[in-house]
Amino acid sequence: MTLATISPGQGRVVVRNDGFANVFSDLSATYPLKLLSPQLPSGSVSIVYVLSYGGGLVGGDQVHLVVEVQEGARLAMLSQGSTKVFKIRPGQRLSAARAQIHPVTTQKLDVHISAGSALFLLPDPVTCFRAAKYHQTQTFHLAQGASAVLLDWVTSGRKSLGEEWVFSRYYSVNEVWLEGRRIARDATLLEERDAQDGPLMVRTLAETLAPYSCYATVIIYGDLVQDTIRHLAAAYAAITVFKQHAPPALLWSMSAICDGRGCVIRVAAKETEDVKMWLGRALSDLESVLGVDVYRRAFS
Numbered sequence: 001m002t003l004a005t006i007s008p009g010q011g012r013v014v015v016r017n018d019g020f021a022n023v024f025s026d027l028s029a030t031y032p033l034k035l036l037s038p039q040l041p042s043g044s045v046s047i048v049y050v051l052s053y054g055g056g057l058v059g060g061d062q063v064h065l066v067v068e069v070q071e072g073a074r075l076a077m078l079s080q081g082s083t084k085v086f087k088i089r090p091g092q093r094l095s096a097a098r099a100q101i102h103p104v105t106t107q108k109l110d111v112h113i114s115a116g117s118a119l120f121l122l123p124d125p126v127t128c129f130r131a132a133k134y135h136q137t138q139t140f141h142l143a144q145g146a147s148a149v150l151l152d153w154v155t156s157g158r159k160s161l162g163e164e165w166v167f168s169r170y171y172s173v174n175e176v177w178l179e180g181r182r183i184a185r186d187a188t189l190l191e192e193r194d195a196q197d198g199p200l201m202v203r204t205l206a207e208t209l210a211p212y213s214c215y216a217t218v219i220i221y222g223d224l225v226q227d228t229i230r231h232l233a234a235a236y237a238a239i240t241v242f243k244q245h246a247p248p249a250l251l252w253s254m255s256a257i258c259d260g261r262g263c264v265i266r267v268a269a270k271e272t273e274d275v276k277m278w279l280g281r282a283l284s285d286l287e288s289v290l291g292v293d294v295y296r297r298a299f300s
Contacts, residue, residue: 009063016070022046056084064108069117079123085132109138115145122298125153128167136172147222156213165206214272221262228285
């Protein structure tokens with residue numbers, strides 16, 4: 001596939017390990033999608049930064065990224081800062097944009113992971129600005145013997161400007177398939193509910209999600225991450241539930257999948273930085289899988 005044949009917003013990543021080091025046979029993208037892969041000391045792990053031009057995505061942007069992790073490769077997909085979603089591009093007048101902008105920003109990710117390979121999707125969170133609409137669909141196809149750590153998280157918005165849960169719509173779906181059998185599906189829909197007649201007041205989205213301003217989901221599966229799953233399971237089993245007078249600053253849960261071969265982690269916290277610090281500690285076993293440099297890039 002050449003750049004001339006790729007539609008706007010499309011990208012493709014194909015990486016394999018030739019027995020000595022990872023090799024990209026395809027790393028291509030078109031505006032507004034941008035892909036960067038820095039050279040690393042370790043040849044067995046590669047990084048691809050998934051970025052966007054112009055500081056973020058806007059209404060009408062449609063991104064579709066296809067990823068293949070082949071033949072023993074380990075790939076970490078990161079970002080540089082949160083994925084910002086605007087209603088219109090910063091600096092563009094709303095009156096000039098209305099006629100040409102579709103209201104929804106969409107991102108689609110399709111991933112295939114071969115046996116003995118691994119994907120670590122560890123981006124910064126999605127941050128939707130006021131009135132933005134964002135739809136995301138991520139599908140992961142694993143062969144037997146593949147491993148994956150898949151992080152998907154969202155913040156309330158620009159808290160420093162008083163924007164908390166004031167976007168129009170956020171919809172995210174993650175599906176994980178193992179040898180053609182779906183082993184996990186997680187869907188999140190956040191939007192304001194319409195007012196209804198009746199004696200009860202309809203709660204706003206901000207009121208419903210309070211007091212937390214960041215929600216994260218992590219899906220973990222495979223041979224390479226069994227230490228992480230065991231340590232998370234032990235920590236979760238040790239949690240003591242007791243009555244509290246106020247919501248805790250952070251809470252989390254764990255659900256096993258595939259007879260304990262995988263799990264789904266959900267985290268909520270009052271501050272985004274608290275979620276990031278918790279993830280860095282909870283997934284610390286990945287440092288031995290990814291290497292110190294890659295791990296610190298994901299969680300520093």
